[in-house]
Amino acid sequence: MMSLRWYSTVVEAQDHRALAQWWAEALGWDVAFENDQEAAVLPPWAQDFIEILDFHRVPPGMVFVPVEHAKTAKNRLHWDFAPHTTDDRGAEIRRLIDLGARRVDVGEPEDVTWTVLADPEGNEFCVLSARDM
Incomplete structure (x- = not known):
């Protein structure tokens, strides 16, 4: 049986590098490579496992590609990130804002357990409530 591997999520950016x-800093990941056509971000441990893991078990990365136009509408796809229960969720949100994220309102109810932020180019993502797994 064939199956696909989630290889990467590609994000258009006016300044892809x-x-x-920014995302490497936000996630504690590494910029694995960059050139004029793309820049890839991977978890720091992924490079160690790429050679030893089965193809289907290698984690996905994030790839940023250049475009001339600015983002103009709400994303139809976004990332959800969660802190561990031993982490300070509020401090993490403040850290992301200090890096250049901003809070955005996408019409969510007031009593939700997540916070919607946008990266420096306006791509929405959520910081969920703390999780154990």
Whole structure:
């Protein structure tokens, strides 16, 4: 039986190198490579496992590609990130805002357990409530 591997999520950016660097900093990941056509961000441990894991078990990365136009509408796809229960969720949200994220309102109810933020180019993502797994 064939199956596909989630290889990467591709994000258009006016400054693909800067946005890749921002996400690497936000996630504690590494910019694995960059050139004029793309910049890829991977978890730091992924490079160690790429050679030893089965193809289907290698984790996905994030790839940023250059475009001339700015983002103009709400994303139809977004990332959800969660802190561990031993982490300070509020401090993590403040850290992301200090890096250049901003809070955005996408019409969510007031009593939700997540916070919607946008990266420096306006791509929405959520910081969920703390999780054990």
